[in-house]
Amino acid sequence: MVVRTDLSAADLDRLFHALADTTRRDIITRLLGGETTSVSGIASRYDMSFAAVQKHVAVLEEAGLVTKHPRGREKLVRGNPERLARARQLLQQLEHLWASRFRQLDALLAEPRPPKE
Amino acid sequence: MVVRTDLSAADLDRLFHALADTTRRDIITRLLGGETTSVSGIASRYDMSFAAVQKHVAVLEEAGLVTKHPRGREKLVRGNPERLARARQLLQQLEHLWASRFRQLDALLAEPRPPKE
DNA sequence: AGTACGTACAACCATGTGGTTGCAGGTTAA
DNA sequence: TTAACCTGCAACCACATGGTTGTACGTACT
Numbered sequence: 001m002v003v004r005t006d007l008s009a010a011d012l013d014r015l016f017h018a019l020a021d022t023t024r025r026d027i028i029t030r031l032l033g034g035e036t037t038s039v040s041g042i043a044s045r046y047d048m049s050f051a052a053v054q055k056h057v058a059v060l061e062e063a064g065l066v067t068k069h070p071r072g073r074e075k076l077v078r079g080n081p082e083r084l085a086r087a088r089q090l091l092q093q094l095e096h097l098w099a100s101r102f103r104q105l106d107a108l109l110a111e112p113r114p115p116k117e
Numbered sequence: 118m119v120v121r122t123d124l125s126a127a128d129l130d131r132l133f134h135a136l137a138d139t140t141r142r143d144i145i146t147r148l149l150g151g152e153t154t155s156v157s158g159i160a161s162r163y164d165m166s167f168a169a170v171q172k173h174v175a176v177l178e179e180a181g182l183v184t185k186h187p188r189g190r191e192k193l194v195r196g197n198p199e200r201l202a203r204a205r206q207l208l209q210q211l212e213h214l215w216a217s218r219f220r221q222l223d224a225l226l227a228e229p230r231p232p233k234e
Numbered sequence: 235a236g237t238a239c240g241t242a243c244a245a246c247c248a249t250g251t252g253g254t255t256g257c258a259g260g261t262t263a264a
Numbered sequence: 265t266t267a268a269c270c271t272g273c274a275a276c277c278a279c280a281t282g283g284t285t286g287t288a289c290g291t292a293c294t
Contacts, residue, residue: 012142016136023252048252094201095149097150101150157239167240171242190290191241
């Protein structure tokens with residue numbers, strides 16, 4: 001199954017922003033590593049208030065890196081590696097762009113294109 | 118040659134933060150795509166002040182995604198795909214973490230075979 | 235020489251971010 | 265029912281961010 005949901009620029013902003021925090025990267029690391037736990041279960045591992053951790057989880061959720069599933073009075077948090085893969089694919093595309101520079105250089109030498117868009 | 122410079126948590130924060138902005142992603146896309154241009158050359162493509170673009174380039178530079186090389190009165194900006202690869206590797210590690218969950222499950226359910234790869 | 239260009243940096247402003255505390259509502263356990 | 269727990273949200277604070285304008289300085293062009 002190949003899910004091909006295009007992410008908007010704002011989606012990517014949110015995605016990379018969510019990854020740009022040590023605590024949040026640590027949270028998704030634990031989640032992807034096998035932990036299936038509640039928000040307070042996550043919060044118990046960090047030396048900050050519950051509300052602070054809850055906000056971090058909310059940021060991860062809005063970025064699509066994490067999903068919440070109610071179980072009784074708590075909500076289990078689960079990692080979503082598909083969004084992670086999307087971010088990785090974008091970086092990979094950029095790297096590929098670099099690799100293909102030299103091919104494009106050949107094309108430029110043969111047939112220069114108009115420089116402005 | 119494998120360059121193995123470990124990035125600190127703060128380095129990764131800076132790296133992903135630099136990627137969490139549409140304008141900055143656009144800049145590195147153009148740079149990796151083959152453009153070798155000055156700061157003002159970059160700025161001319163965006164509908165914002167030169168100083169704003171200059172700040173974006175500074176953020177990219179502090180994240181290590183870009184390097185500046187003086188040529189006369191201008192500074193040529195060059196993309197650094199190595200830092201990009203570092204970010205991608207981290208995401209890949211996280212995905213691998215997720216994948217290994219199921220490999221561990223397989224190992225539990227199946228006869229212990231010599232693991233491929 | 236003088237002028238125009240490229241870059242850097244400071245000051246400023248509005249908004250966002252990461253943290254706190256406190257409160258309210260739903261769920262489970264005694 | 266009552267108490268304890270889990271979650272969410274609002275208000276607040278200090279600081280960072282993304283934008284602006286203005287200034288300063290070195291380099292290049294004529």
